[in-house]
Amino acid sequence: MGKADLGRSFRQGHGPAVYPLHINRKLKIKVLAGGARLEDYASPLFIAWQLTNVCDCRCLHCLEESGPKAAFPGELNRREIFKILKEIAMARVPYVAFGGGEPLSHPLFFDICEYLSGCGINLKIETNGHCLSAAAARRLAKLSVKAVQVSLDGPCPATHQALRPGADFNKALSAFDHLARYGVRSEAVFVPTRLNIDEIKGAIELAARHKAAAFITGPMMRLGRAACAWNELAPTKKQLAVFKKTIAEQKALYEGGMEIIDYPWNIIQELKFRFRHPQALLLIVPNGLAKLINAMPFACGDLRQDSLISVWEKAKTAWKHPQVARFVKRAVTDHALLAAVNKPVLLHTAVQTVGRLPLPPDPGTSPGAGFYRQFLFRPARQ
Numbered sequence: 215m216g217k218a219d220l221g222r223s224f225r226q227g228h229g230p231a232v233y234p235l236h237i238n239r240k241l242k243i244k245v246l247a248g249g250a251r252l253e254d255y256a257s258p259l260f261i262a263w264q265l266t267n268v269c270d271c272r273c274l275h276c277l278e279e280s281g282p283k284a285a286f287p288g289e290l291n292r293r294e295i296f297k298i299l300k301e302i303a304m305a306r307v308p309y310v311a312f313g314g315g316e317p318l319s320h321p322l323f324f325d326i327c328e329y330l331s332g333c334g335i336n337l338k339i340e341t342n343g344h345c346l347s348a349a350a351a352r353r354l355a356k357l358s359v360k361a362v363q364v365s366l367d368g369p370c371p372a373t374h375q376a377l378r379p380g381a382d383f384n385k386a387l388s389a390f391d392h393l394a395r396y397g398v399r400s401e402a403v404f405v406p407t408r409l410n411i412d413e414i415k416g417a418i419e420l421a422a423r424h425k426a427a428a429f430i431t432g433p434m435m436r437l438g439r440a441a442c443a444w445n446e447l448a449p450t451k452k453q454l455a456v457f458k459k460t461i462a463e464q465k466a467l468y469e470g471g472m473e474i475i476d477y478p479w480n481i482i483q484e485l486k487f488r489f490r491h492p493q494a495l496l497l498i499v500p501n502g503l504a505k506l507i508n509a510m511p512f513a514c515g516d517l518r519q520d521s522l523i524s525v526w527e528k529a530k531t532a533w534k535h536p537q538v539a540r541f542v543k544r545a546v547t548d549h550a551l552l553a554a555v556n557k558p559v560l561l562h563t564a565v566q567t568v569g570r571l572p573l574p575p576d577p578g579t580s581p582g583a584g585f586y587r588q589f590l591f592r593p594a595r596q
């Protein structure tokens with residue numbers, strides 16, 4: 215295929231380039247045979263971009279560990295952001311999604327969306343809904359926004375706000391209403407935890423009443439704060455069994471109306487599968503490093519300095535890096551590794567000497583970037 219934008223077509227094969235959940239059906243993307251390997255693509259098909267790690271919430275299950283004072287040191291400035299935007303446009307990347315921290319709280323959020331939309335790039339936004347006023351929804355309606363995902367973790371303020379300290383349940387509901395009023399597709403996102411899983415039915419009903427086009431759920435991702443609080447937050451087996459049954463019933467009930475999507479994989483399944491079949495995506499974190507996937511700390515390039523295309527070429531090699539293989543193998547049993555994936559470290563793909571795998575951190579502690587540097591190759595002595 216070679217070019218990401220060639221006929222806006224994705225090729226199908228073992229290891230889809232992008233999970234269908236990430237593709238809005240309205241895009242009418244043509245699926246062809248083949249194209250399963252990253253090497254088939256001259257540029258990414260999808261960019262997930264965390265504009266900032268700042269958020270007015272501090273959700274117990276936040277996989278990014280975002281919060282009011284959680285800005286990355288050295289988040290990208292306007293000039294650096296627009297350098298990357300121009301490269302995304304030049305590379306004809308078809309799809310960009312903005313996620314947490316809270317993207318709408320970023321001072322350049324609309325400038326960024328308007329630039330990409332003007333270049334014909336499809337957008338998706340993940341938000342807690344707090345900044346989604348009527349004026350914001352009206353502005354988004356003029357852009358190529360394919361969906362806005364709003365977090366809805368319960369059918370009432372008590373449940374939603376218990377899980378999401380700092381959240382405002384009523385503002386989240388208003389966000390759905392404003393989006394509906396201006397004809398922007400909204401999707402409710404529900405993360406099942408021990409605290410809210412029993413209220414899934416009420417949350418689905420509420421999302422439908424507020425005209426969400428889809429209700430999306432799936433296993434809580436065992437990353438960041440969710441990983442640290444796993445023992446308190448993970449649903450019990452009994453809760454999960456009831457949850458699955460309720461989802462099946464609600465899918466049947468809403469057939470032809472609000473779409474109900476239950477993402478099938480937990481983060482370990484995702485990591486193992488993506489290791490064998492990487493997606494054609496890059497994850498840009500607030501300081502401009504480009505990660506391979508959110509479930510690993512490894513970044514393949516720095517978009518402040520490197521071009522998008524050169525980082526994309528590094529990504530293809532990085533997935534084959536022995537340290538990536540070691541990390542995936544180890545994370546399957548050592549879940550403490552997943553608690554600290556939010557401190558990205560550059561994976562230097564050109565260096566050839568393999569270091570020893572370090573001992574795991576104490577469970578529940580955040581080992582930080584220093585720990586992960588030990589995973590990296592050390593330069594061979596000249």
Ligand code: SF4
Pocket residue numbers: 269270271272273275276277278279280281314315316341342365378
């Ligand atoms: S609203 Fe989203 S980004 Fe903000 S703390 Fe909660 S989960 Fe994290």
